[in-house]
Amino acid sequence: MRIILASSSPRRKELLKMITKDFEIIVRDVEEIADESLPIEEQVQEIAYLKGKAVNNITNGERVIIAADTLVVKNRKKYGKPKDRQNAIEMIKELLEGDRTHEVISGLVVIINKNGKYKEYKTYEKSKIFLKEISDEEIEKWVDTGKALDKAGAYAMQEEFGVHVEKIEGDYMAIVGLPVSKLYDILKNENII
């Protein structure tokens, strides 16, 4: 079965290799806009769906499309990728407010075209992150690595920023960008792997 990852993220590519090495990457740019009146958990799935559906529409035959989207959430406010350096610094400072916890929500969409039939899975994984105290100097040092700008919430715990994470409750792989555990269950259930 042809497996297509609808993401240009090198992190998602690495994570999908935990399940299979036999896949290709096809990405189509979509406007990542979801209905703001929906719960954030649904918005994340909607954006993943837009990405997956766009690739499904330009491909043919028996195939599986895998798409994901990740958002950082604190006090019901969404944090996507920062606009610039200053915005990245602000985001991290906001994540440190109060009890220094926030959530990472990762939407997962799997579109299956198999035996002439079409099927969609939409799901998500929610994890909680506990940050330590981080000084302004440490925030700037992290942002100046240049790795903050393409990350939701302006950080990545698998990079140098990881030393500032006290603990997590949830799915580490989903925090990094792809809920591989849930994805594995779907692909197994569909006899694709």
Add this chain to the structure above:
Amino acid sequence: MRIILASSSPRRKELLKMITKDFEIIVRDVEEIADESLPIEEQVQEIAYLKGKAVNNITNGERVIIAADTLVVKNRKKYGKPKDRQNAIEMIKELLEGDRTHEVISGLVVIINKNGKYKEYKTYEKSKIFLKEISDEEIEKWVDTGKALDKAGAYAMQEEFGVHVEKIEGDYMAIVGLPVSKLYDILKNENII
């Protein structure tokens, strides 16, 4: 400051790079035996200490030695590296008993020789892992990758086995093998980084 990692584990080497790229690796074989009458948390620190102390004893001058040890624990039983394929399969089946949870305890020892003074840090990180149901076929498939034999508890969540982990509560990096978050705090406190 000269930083020495007293471990041949490629995973610990990768994790230490989150803090610094400037370190060397020196390993001395030690008998990994701890006083069984001690709590497991202390035994893990003792074994890490044996590794670190052995390297400290064969080196000179201003230097920091970092050593770690990781054990999997369920119902107060310790799981180190499996003896063989059959033992690996048995270990994983035991980890699946009951509520399918277990703990990973990672001991961390930092030995600091700085400004002519000697100082030791001993600490540990404890995390909880929730496994999903895993079929016998899936267990054998994992063990047959050959990656189970050098891992405490016969698994590694950063490898293909990760798809069988439902969630964790704790420090992911410590589960993989090095409590980088705690290590960072120690090195920062000592003005080494």
